[in-house]
Amino acid sequence: MNIFQTVKESVTARQVAEQYGFKVNRNGMVCCPFHNDRHPSMKVDKGFCCFACGAKGDVITFAADLFHLSPLEAAKKLAEDFQIPVTQETHRKQSRSKNKEIRKRTLYQTEKKVEQLERECACTLSDYLHLLEEWKVRYTPQSPDDEWADEFAEACQRKELINYYLDILLYGELQDRIEFLLDKGEEVEQIEKRMGEYRRKNEDKAGGSIG
Ligand SMILES: [Zn+2]
Structure with missing residues (x-):
């Protein structure tokens, strides 16, 4: 598994939104950070989707757009902020099995x-x-x-x-x-x-x- 897959399987857009200070209402909606949103019109779940401006994507896109990062940088940030053991662990595993081979x-x-x-x-x-x-x-x-x-x-x-x-x-x-x-x-x-x-x-x- 690469870093994108690992991050996507470890954390949802909803968890990320909550972690970064968004208020998630009972319907799983937040105020959309990508347009001037006064009433929650963005659904956050595994991914996200705004019914007003049409912004949508997965957890990595969410972090990338939110912090103006590249997808890889966003994935790294998420891995770090959520303490998801990714890059090093995955690389080590890969090189271990390669060495074994x-x-x-x-x-x-x-x-x-x-x-x-x-x-x-x-x-x-x-x-x-x-x-x-x-x-x-x-x-x-x-x-x-x-x-x-x-x-x-x-x-x-x-x-x-x-x-x-x-x-x-x-x-x-x-x-x-x-x-x-x-x-x-x-x-x-x-x-x-x-x-x-x-x-x-x-x-x-x-x-x-x-x-
Ligand atoms: Zn929006």
């Missing part, structure tokens, strides 16, 4: 971004986990004396950890997931690189064995 939108965008990052991270991690499982089988030492392949050691060391990371990403609270992305984002990138290197190396090997 912006916050909601920002949060939504953040969530979308977080979700996308999560999906990418989860993809990388689950690829990596599969690879580790594969390594654990493929590079198992054949005898106790065999030296461990790097891949086998890596699989033993990191399987638990990667499982734990995936748990956070898939089942964690939003706050935990965001913290994970902030803390471990780089680590996940390193894993992505590591897998790329391994795959390239293996393709080279495969190519070499064919050629």
Whole structure:
């Protein structure tokens, strides 16, 4: 609601006339201030209407004409004189709800971004986990004396950890997931690189064995 609506709903022309010293008779009539009126010929109610000179309008027009003010100035004066909580309250409410709207939108965008990052991270991690499982089988030492392949050691060391990371990403609270992305984002990138290197190396090997 703007100041005009608020004032119009809070106070009637009759109340205003009384407040500003007009004598309202039993019929709700006052002497018209807009022409030389000796007998009350203006009806004041929610608005006002003079049966003699034809002046009429709402409570704001009444105050505006009476004090020679613009409608906005008249509305402000009425709000002040009748202690109607308008401008500031209305503005504050509007900016509050606007801020809320912006916050909601920002949060939504953040969530979308977080979700996308999560999906990418989860993809990388689950690829990596599969690879580790594969390594654990493929590079198992054949005898106790065999030296461990790097891949086998890596699989033993990191399987638990990667499982734990995936748990956070898939089942964690939003706050935990965001913290994970902030803390471990780089680590996940390193894993992505590591897998790329391994795959390239293996393709080279495969190519070499064919050629
Ligand atoms: Zn009149």
